[in-house]
Amino acid sequence: MVAEVHLLRLEAISKSFGKVQANSEVSLSLSAGRILALLGENGAGKSTLMAILAGQLQPDEGRIVLDGEELCFTSTEKAIGAGIGMVYQHFKLVEAMSVAENVFLGKKEGVWLRKGDMHQEIARLAEQYGMRVDPAARVGDLSMGEKQQVEILKLLYRQSRILIFDEPTAVLTPAEAENLFATMRLMAGQGKGIIFISHKLEEVMSVADDIAVLRRGRVVAAMPASAVTSTGALAECMVGREVLLQVDRQPLELRQIVLKVAQLSDFGLGEVSFELRQGEILGLVGVAGNGQKQLVETICGLRRPQENAVRLLGLDWVQFFRNPSWERTLAYVPEDRQGLATCQGLSLLDNFLLTTSAGFTRGPWLQRGLAADKARRLMEEFDIRPADLNAQAWQLSGGNLQKMVLAREFYRKPRLIVAEQPTQGLDIAAAEDVWKLLLEAREAAGILLVTGDLAEAMALSDRIGVMYRGRLVDLFAVDDEDKVALIPQMMAGLA
Amino acid sequence: MSTEIVIALLAATVQSGTPILFATLGEILSEKSGVLNLGVEGVMILGALVGFVVARHSGNPLLAFVAAGLVGSAATAVHGPVCLWFQGNQVVSGLALTIFGVGLANYLGTAYIGTPAPGFSPVPLPGLSELPVLGPIFFNHDPLVYVSYLVPPLLWLFLHATRYGLGLRAAGEYPAAAVAAGLDVVAYRWLGVVGGGFFMGLGGAYLSLAYTHLWTSNLTAGRGWIAVALVIFAFWRPGRAVFGAYLFGGIMALQLRLQASGAQLPSSILLMLPYTLTVVVLVLSSWRKGSSDEPAALGVNVAPVD
Numbered sequence: 001m002v003a004e005v006h007l008l009r010l011e012a013i014s015k016s017f018g019k020v021q022a023n024s025e026v027s028l029s030l031s032a033g034r035i036l037a038l039l040g041e042n043g044a045g046k047s048t049l050m051a052i053l054a055g056q057l058q059p060d061e062g063r064i065v066l067d068g069e070e071l072c073f074t075s076t077e078k079a080i081g082a083g084i085g086m087v088y089q090h091f092k093l094v095e096a097m098s099v100a101e102n103v104f105l106g107k108k109e110g111v112w113l114r115k116g117d118m119h120q121e122i123a124r125l126a127e128q129y130g131m132r133v134d135p136a137a138r139v140g141d142l143s144m145g146e147k148q149q150v151e152i153l154k155l156l157y158r159q160s161r162i163l164i165f166d167e168p169t170a171v172l173t174p175a176e177a178e179n180l181f182a183t184m185r186l187m188a189g190q191g192k193g194i195i196f197i198s199h200k201l202e203e204v205m206s207v208a209d210d211i212a213v214l215r216r217g218r219v220v221a222a223m224p225a226s227a228v229t230s231t232g233a234l235a236e237c238m239v240g241r242e243v244l245l246q247v248d249r250q251p252l253e254l255r256q257i258v259l260k261v262a263q264l265s266d267f268g269l270g271e272v273s274f275e276l277r278q279g280e281i282l283g284l285v286g287v288a289g290n291g292q293k294q295l296v297e298t299i300c301g302l303r304r305p306q307e308n309a310v311r312l313l314g315l316d317w318v319q320f321f322r323n324p325s326w327e328r329t330l331a332y333v334p335e336d337r338q339g340l341a342t343c344q345g346l347s348l349l350d351n352f353l354l355t356t357s358a359g360f361t362r363g364p365w366l367q368r369g370l371a372a373d374k375a376r377r378l379m380e381e382f383d384i385r386p387a388d389l390n391a392q393a394w395q396l397s398g399g400n401l402q403k404m405v406l407a408r409e410f411y412r413k414p415r416l417i418v419a420e421q422p423t424q425g426l427d428i429a430a431a432e433d434v435w436k437l438l439l440e441a442r443e444a445a446g447i448l449l450v451t452g453d454l455a456e457a458m459a460l461s462d463r464i465g466v467m468y469r470g471r472l473v474d475l476f477a478v479d480d481e482d483k484v485a486l487i488p489q490m491m492a493g494l495a
Numbered sequence: 496m497s498t499e500i501v502i503a504l505l506a507a508t509v510q511s512g513t514p515i516l517f518a519t520l521g522e523i524l525s526e527k528s529g530v531l532n533l534g535v536e537g538v539m540i541l542g543a544l545v546g547f548v549v550a551r552h553s554g555n556p557l558l559a560f561v562a563a564g565l566v567g568s569a570a571t572a573v574h575g576p577v578c579l580w581f582q583g584n585q586v587v588s589g590l591a592l593t594i595f596g597v598g599l600a601n602y603l604g605t606a607y608i609g610t611p612a613p614g615f616s617p618v619p620l621p622g623l624s625e626l627p628v629l630g631p632i633f634f635n636h637d638p639l640v641y642v643s644y645l646v647p648p649l650l651w652l653f654l655h656a657t658r659y660g661l662g663l664r665a666a667g668e669y670p671a672a673a674v675a676a677g678l679d680v681v682a683y684r685w686l687g688v689v690g691g692g693f694f695m696g697l698g699g700a701y702l703s704l705a706y707t708h709l710w711t712s713n714l715t716a717g718r719g720w721i722a723v724a725l726v727i728f729a730f731w732r733p734g735r736a737v738f739g740a741y742l743f744g745g746i747m748a749l750q751l752r753l754q755a756s757g758a759q760l761p762s763s764i765l766l767m768l769p770y771t772l773t774v775v776v777l778v779l780s781s782w783r784k785g786s787s788d789e790p791a792a793l794g795v796n797v798a799p800v801d
Contacts, residue, residue, distance in 0.1 A: 075677075076675065092671050092672040092676075093672055094664075094665050094672045095668070095669070096788065097661075097664070104658065105672065105673065105678070106676035107658045111659070112657055113661060
């Protein structure tokens with residue numbers, strides 16, 4: 001047996017942004033001719049790690065060793081030069097240019113571009129890897145799968161030896177994904193090293209040779225795919241079980257139903273039904289992309305369901321969203337706190353007024369003074385820093401911005417709260433604050449907590465629901481130990 | 496109208512279209528890299544003044560022509576730091592450049608008003624100028640017109656057949672793609688801005704060195720603005736720019752001839768014609784926006800890489 005050659009080694013890479021440790025002591029190795037899958041939930045640190053490899057970020061500590069030589073990437077150009085290429089989730093393609101022009105964009109020598117030669121070379125490369133792309137086609141006219149092939153051709157043309165795919169199947173149809181996997185295997189067969197980032201377990205199992213699981217910035221498991229006995233175990237690695245924080249949660253008396261979902265089957269969901277009462281937290285867990293997003297967006301008014309499928313505070317969806325009142329109603333704490341929840345370029349006061357302005361108007365006038373008093377008191381109460389109403393949202397750290405969103409939403413005295421990944425990307429202290437706030441809010445409201453973090457769901461929820469492929473696989477009390485033990489299997493579609 | 500008059504009119508069309516053509520090609524180069532430069536009018540008039548002054552004092556029109564181009568580059572270089580280093584507003588910066596350029600040129604040129612300078616005079620191209628119809632229209636001009644014939648194909652070749660042109664277009668279409676390919680977007684945008692300024696300066700110099708041979712206040716008379724509009728009309732393509740520039744040159748030449756022939760129309764209406772045409776052309780070309788080659792990231796600043 002030939003000794004395996006490590007093409008690329010990452011040694012104890014650490015990177016933090018402020019107080020948040022995005023990667024801590026990550027060590028990985030990639031061999032030529034193998035496909036390494038990097039598994040992890042959103043916010044697990046995959047993107048940071050790959051940005052470091054692609055030369056966009058510099059690690060605080062640790063080494064990147066390529067072919068036994070330590071490298072230091074200070075720019076994307078250097079990483080490209082070293083033979084590391086990245087297929088980004090959002091394609092970096094010029095839509096108005098042809099396939100050939102996009103591929104030759106990174107050309108480093110010569111002055112003239114000869115169309116005939118360019119087209120021939122691309123056709124040759126494409127054929128070699130079983131791709132069918134017309135070199136003369138305008139990229140804007142191509143399908144997502146074809147665009148991705150152009151991205152791959154770019155890397156092949158540069159003779160990249162290490163190809164990194166960032167969630168490549170997110171935009172593909174199943175058939176296109178199959179094609180992609182075939183291409184990946186072909187490339188690995190030619191001695192290239194491939195890193196495949198994903199959170200889809202089945203895909204990883206079908207294509208990867210090695211698997212590494214990243215969680216909260218650390219590698220929690222690394223093994224050859226052949227050593228994986230069950231996808232359930234992988235799922236468990238991804239979401240983790242270890243308890244980082246303990247909060248005191250006493251069950252409350254349940255009161256009226258605030259949310260009723262009945263046989264909701266739109267948008268790829270499959271007959272989702274549940275009820276949520278004031279006084280409880282329902283934790284919805286599952287690997288991202290199994291319908292959580294669609295469910296939340298439907299409940300929060302972003303997608304219109306069928307009649308009678310969703311009832312909020314006793315009203316049908318249409319009635320509820322026809323005349324939404326600003327208080328004692330639904331509060332949505334979205335995952336995307338910098339895009340959906342706040343406006344980056346507006347002051348904190350303006351951001352506070354985004355959802356509460358109806359409470360501070362008299363006739364056509366906005367009572368900014370009054371709002372400022374209220375917001376200042378809230379900032380003190382929630383310990384938001386900097387405690388400056390004129391600061392703009394982008395100046396706040398993730399944790400402070402999240403507390404600011406919670407302060408604003410809780411000020412509306414909501415009776416139904418939908419919280420999506422409320423502690424993602426926060427440091428432990430901030431996460432603890434957010435947990436306490438949610439538990440307090442439970443007294444007056446029913447809370448739907450959508451999280452990719454099982455420990456969080458276990459700590460906060462009274463009941464747990466597991467989602468898989470758009471279905472609510474099971475719904476049970478958090479102290480039902482038999483069911484809880486089965487959660488990883490349910491998340492992987494095995495139970 | 497007899498054929499001679501038509502031929503003379505078309506020859507005048509080429510001559511009055513040439514300065515606009517230079518300026519339009521300059522603006523195309525700049526916008527293709529993603530930088531909107533509304534300073535064309537100011538850069539042109541500075542080029543016109545510097546060309547005039549250098550010709551007057553050195554007696555060498557060729558030196559004057561090149562100097563005007565270099566001054567055009569220098570003037571647009573003011574636009575660079577604002578848009579490329581400090582992420583300033585490209586529209587405001589360009590407008591400031593126009594106001595500054597026109598003001599400065601009129602002020603510095605006061606002493607030269609009405610004075611002549613040596614310039615270029617027509618040199619019939621041997622052989623070609625004897626062609627029937629085409630000869631007198633295209634090949635009986637000053638050398639700068641012949642230079643202007645070469646620029647559109649060369650610009651097209653640069654943009655579409657060299658890797659530098661490809662990089663420059665990528666910088667204007669989708670800078671993120673250029674960065675991912677390891678290109679220096681800011682450097683390409685500098686190339687577009689400064690290279691574009693060179694041609695705008697040449698366009699200005701054509702006015703003072705070959706068109707009027709005289710210095711007057713407001714020599715450019717809005718031709719820079721027409722060039723900005725023509726870029727849109729030309730769908731950002733050098734070839735269509737030729738067509739557009741001669742369309743406007745034709746209207747200007749016609750308007751002059753109509754005035755001279757004592758037409759019964761008020762002269763202010765005639766003077767208005769090119770600008771009316773600008774509005775019409777903009778409306779018409781907005782109609783078919785789909786087929787234009789407008790750079791997707793035109794006017795969008797690129798954040799500096801940290």
